[in-house]
Amino acid sequence: MDMIEQLNVFVDTLHPVVQVLAVLVIGIVPFLESYVGAGIGVVAGMPVVLAVGAAVIGNLIALAAAVWLGDRARRGITKGGAKPQSDRRRKLLARVDRYGVPIASLAAPTLMAISITPFAMVAAGLNRQQVIIWQAITVVVWGVAFGALALGALSALG
Secondary structure: OOHHHHHHHHHHHOOHHHHHHHHHHHHHOOOOHHHHHHHHHHHOOOOHHHHHHHHHHHHHHHHHHHHHHHHHHHHHHHHOOOOOOOHHHHHHHHHHHHHHHHHHHHHHHHOOOOOHHHHHHHHOOOOHHHHHHHHHHHHHHHHHHHHHHHHHHHHHHO
């Protein structure tokens, strides 16, 4: 029995709620998030929609926490009055100004975790609502894409 079959047999012994919660937790973890959670859920034998949905919900929870923490950090930074911008912050804002929040959000998972990106964007002072909308779209797009890739890989192997 190969590894994927063993994983499917193990996952089948788990209650469906436990399966969903496991993928949801993977979705929360930075650098795993919706794309890895969806892929693991599909490979483990969960229905695609359920695996992607659980991973996306987990990643959206992490996104909400990151935005909240970024907003708190931003308020803490500006609380003591205007401080000079660091080179790193200037570079980040220049890139986002150049490409926009949508492009920065959709491309960010190739460089860093989805849940770290909104923290940095909001803490840097970018529009919180725009960051939330585009990061949520990013979570869904990447989760669906990797769920589909996992399904395609399983079909090709099976």
